[in-house]
Amino acid sequence: MSNRNDLQSELTSDRDARLLDAVRRELDRSVAALDGQTLSRLHTIRSQTLEAKRRSALARLWLPVSGLATTCALVLALGLYWHGNHGTVSGNNADAMEDMDILASNEGPDFYANYEFYQWLTQD
Amino acid sequence: MSQIPMSSRLPGGSVMLRNDEELAATKESLALARRQLLNRFLASVERRAYRMAVLATGNQDEAMDIVQDAMLKLVENYGDKPEPDLAPLFFCILQSRIRDWYRRSSVRNRLRSWLGSDDDDETDALDQLPDPAARAPDELLAARGGMVALESALGALPLRQQQVFLLRAWEGLDVKQTAQIMQCAEGSVKTHYSRALASLREKLGEHV
Numbered sequence: 001m002s003n004r005n006d007l008q009s010e011l012t013s014d015r016d017a018r019l020l021d022a023v024r025r026e027l028d029r030s031v032a033a034l035d036g037q038t039l040s041r042l043h044t045i046r047s048q049t050l051e052a053k054r055r056s057a058l059a060r061l062w063l064p065v066s067g068l069a070t071t072c073a074l075v076l077a078l079g080l081y082w083h084g085n086h087g088t089v090s091g092n093n094a095d096a097m098e099d100m101d102i103l104a105s106n107e108g109p110d111f112y113a114n115y116e117f118y119q120w121l122t123q124d
Numbered sequence: 125m126s127q128i129p130m131s132s133r134l135p136g137g138s139v140m141l142r143n144d145e146e147l148a149a150t151k152e153s154l155a156l157a158r159r160q161l162l163n164r165f166l167a168s169v170e171r172r173a174y175r176m177a178v179l180a181t182g183n184q185d186e187a188m189d190i191v192q193d194a195m196l197k198l199v200e201n202y203g204d205k206p207e208p209d210l211a212p213l214f215f216c217i218l219q220s221r222i223r224d225w226y227r228r229s230s231v232r233n234r235l236r237s238w239l240g241s242d243d244d245d246e247t248d249a250l251d252q253l254p255d256p257a258a259r260a261p262d263e264l265l266a267a268r269g270g271m272v273a274l275e276s277a278l279g280a281l282p283l284r285q286q287q288v289f290l291l292r293a294w295e296g297l298d299v300k301q302t303a304q305i306m307q308c309a310e311g312s313v314k315t316h317y318s319r320a321l322a323s324l325r326e327k328l329g330e331h332v
Contacts, residue, residue, distance in 0.1 A: 015325070016321060016325065019321070019324060019325055019328065019329075020293050020321075022328070023274060023293060023294075023324065023328075024293065024294060026271050026274045027172075027175065027274070027290075027294050029271065030175060030271050030275075031171040031172055031175055034171055034174070034175075038174070038184070038188075039171075041188055042170045042171065042174060042188075042191070045188065045191065045192040045195060046163065046166045046167065046170060046195060048192075049166070049192070049195040049196050049199050050159050050162060050163055050166075050199065052196065052199070052200075053159060053162070053199045053200070053203060054155070054159060056200070
């Protein structure tokens with residue numbers, strides 16, 4: 001009985017082995033017989049995938065550099081803006097007012113050239 | 125001192141610049157080598173993956189989308205893994221995408237049945253997939269083509285049986301790897317495989 005079972009099992013496994021070989025052969029044949037359009041599409045999606053990988057790698061490489069540059073530019077722009085609002089413009093305004101005083105006065109240029117001397121005279 | 129290249133002896137940051145350039149060039153050549161490896165790997169599996177997806181979905185466009193998703197996911201998330209790990213990872217992603225596709229199809233089919241059909245069948249589409257390439261027995265016999273018969277027999281298998289069979293018999297993966305890829309127990313893999321084999325034996329016996 002046991003021998004019969006073994007024989008049956010061997011026959012089944014032999015038949016299964018042949019079946020598996022045939023299935024693999026057919027599947028391999030079907031892959032080899034894929035049409036040109038399908039192969040072209042597969043090639044295209046593979047190329048697109050790898051190109052996307054290349055671009056993302058490049059982006060990762062340049063991200064810190066571009067991030068730093070952007071930060072610097074932002075800091076510079078903010079600094080200039082702040083300085084313009086709170087420092088330079090006020091100073092310019094003060095200089096402009098002083099120039100306006102000089103132009104509007106009746107004194108000649110010599111007076112302003114010796115302005116410190118006249119100031120010293122008034123103090124004494 | 126004399127061994128240091130001329131450009132490296134320049135004052136300031138020139139030495140660092142030279143090193144950075146060399147580092148960038150090395151990184152670039154490593155990335156190129158990696159892309160070439162991935163290209164070779166994908167080229168070696170893409171056709172079989174496509175056939176598996178076609179057998180699973182019965183639709184060439186859907187199969188192409190599934191393969192593309194699997195490629196993208198592999199390259200994005202696991203592109204730096206060692207070469208021997210790539211095949212199990214790729215097929216794991218592919219199977220995940222196929223399962224996702226079935227879930228979406230299942231929802232679509234249920235909606236369709238609610239909206240316009242009297243069919244109240246509640247069977248799980250994942251396990252009880254209707255055969256997209258179904259042929260009548262006489263048509264099958266008339267065709268007599270090995271691939272036609274095989275496609276029909278494989279297409280008639282429930283999804284898990286079909287994919288377990290393809291992974292084990294065609295891709296040559298072992299039970300453990302197949303279980304990891306299919307996200308099921310090793311015992312389930314053996315059961316699915318044996319049922320698939322029995323079904324194929326029954327349907328293809330005369331063609332082999």
